[in-house]
Amino acid sequence: MAPATEYGAGHRGIDLPASLGERLVAPTGVRVAFAGRVVDRDVVTLDAGGGWLATFDGASSLVEMDSMVEAGEPVAVVSPTPHCACVHVSLRYRGEYVNPLLAWGEVPRAVLLPW
Helix, strand or coil, X not given: CCCCCCCCCCXXXXXXXXXXXXXXXXXXXEEEEEEXXXXXXXXXXXXXXXXXXXXXXXXXXXXXXXXXXXXCCEEEEECCCCCCXXXXXXXXXXXXXXXXXXXXXXXXXXXXXXX
């Protein structure tokens, strides 16, 4: 659900089912922009350059902050979260949140159904 205001409560991303300890790999060559705890969970943010940032909430980093990682290399493992058995993925472009599914080309076509 999109937040009503820029800093309002809401869900800015998607939850992908994942098992504890499962490895997450870099989708492309990236810099680890952040790796640490935020409130009660582990978070990793990857900077792909060009204004693109991907954040993985519920992921414990395997590499240090500011490290460069090549595509396909492990960057984190799934860690426990109080929310679900999942990894929350958010994607930002130039500071604005965008649907992470757009990066994978998996946004299904919207279909209006009759009542």
